[in-house]
Amino acid sequence: MLVLAPIPSWDGSHTYQALTGTKGIAINGYSSNKDGAKAFLEFLATPEYANKWYDMTREISPNLSVNYAEGSVHKAIFDATNAGLPMPNIPQFGKVWGPMKTALGQIAQGQDVKGALEGAVDNIKMDIEEM
Structure with missing residues (x-):
């Protein structure tokens, strides 16, 4: 059910x-x-x-x-x-998907949730700065 x-x-x-x-x-x-x-x-x-x-x-x-x-x-x-x-319609939002996919995969494998998400945020910020 x-x-x-x-x-x-x-x-x-x-x-x-x-x-x-x-x-x-x-x-x-x-x-x-x-x-x-x-x-x-x-x-x-x-x-x-x-x-x-x-x-x-x-x-x-x-x-x-x-x-x-x-x-x-x-x-x-x-x-x-x-x-x-x-969904935000800005180019920067496209930079969210890759790091979040990685973080969710890490979480699904039992890694630290907070650490995985903080790592994703760091990567997102870095990717946006490089645009």
Whole structure:
């Protein structure tokens, strides 16, 4: 039996806020049929289509009208995303992934959590300074 629960904050005083990202669709400024593209995007944003797309793909939708079963993985992901913070859209943020992957691997192998994370922070700062 799969049991899901929200990730608590470090001290339990507030909802954990993961970094999140979503897909987006836009109209190309060079489109020869902007009105048709706009109509299509408006159709995609309807509750009916959002629910149908979820039923077909099981992808989490940003549309608030999609109904996820309580206790499902999809509902947990949707709730976490709604509580989350947008992923920073800056080049420096790309320097976070490598050191964090290394730190998480070290932690998974039983190494000191604080030491691994402090090492990651040091590496991130150094990498950003070198940009």
